Amino acid sequence: MTGKSCSLTSQEILDTYFLENRARLLEIASFLDRLDRAADAGEVRGEYRRRAFEKALALLLEPGGERTKAIQLLFSDPSSEPIESALGLKATGAWGGENAGN
């Protein structure tokens, strides 16, 4: 943890934020279940957004208070060269790699 501490105690943080984050966790679980229930579930397992999402889930369990930044970096394009043209491209939320066209 590099920064300043939160103004609340652990108990206060749990009292304030547990329920809303419990609900978010269930949303994520049902999103993954929905992907598994899709007719073509077997074919999309390796899709770059799904792979990035699963790697991000593993980062949630890392200790140290820098999970948010680590997940942001995981989803980011790590390259530094400009792309030739932006025409027809839009951000998808995860970096697809050199040949993914984004």
Next chain:
Amino acid sequence: MRVIDPHMHLVSRTTDDYLALAYGGIHTVAEPAFWPGFDRASAASFHDYFHQLTVTEPARAARFKIRHYCWIGMNAKEAEHLELAREVIAMLPQYLDRPNALGIGEVGLNKNSRNEIAIFEEQVELAARRNELLLIHTPHLEDKLKGTRIIMDILKNEPRVTPERVLIDHAEEHTIGEIKDNGFWYGLTLYPDSKGSPARAIDAVEIFGPDRICINSSADWSVSDPIATLKCANEMRRRGHPEALAERVFFENPRDFLGQSPKFVLP
């Protein structure tokens, strides 16, 4: 509570939203020029838009005693149309001279393409020449880190632009540190689906401190919330922070950044 929202796209909002701002104490707003959700066909469309930003919206806001300022610029989303983009850059000075125009913005990058970079660099040159404040749009999602770094390199290469006169907007957890280390102001955007939440914004205030941070709603034509700054201030109270800290982040900081333009006056 007094609040300045330094980034709202009011041309896309209803008059009811202005009423909600007034009821909530958001009495000063600044509207950057941006992309309307479609690519414009000609320079005439930009003339109309800049007229709307400098004449129509201030009048609409004044009905509710809200002070409306704006930023004038050529956005990155339409930079691939190089010829039109350059035609627009040539018309910027006449609108930058208008009484509510605080500087050049929001300009920057969207997908980090060569044409976006060229159009951004030309506007940094214009800002340097005219000594204008700069409001920077950083790319969304996976393109943000790369784009923020390219933008900062361009800005650092222009000695006439000083970092305290630049706000780099839509910062997130992975870009705030580098922006702050380079001496720029930074903006956090409260955008329900794709950017930050009130809780994450207040986390940033706790982690990075209240210096050089401005928090905005970026309320526009997409899913967004014109009173998001009020909800974020409430998040600060929910954590037991003093009222003076909320005043600092939601009023004094945007006042100090925008106030570097002599046109920005509070009553």
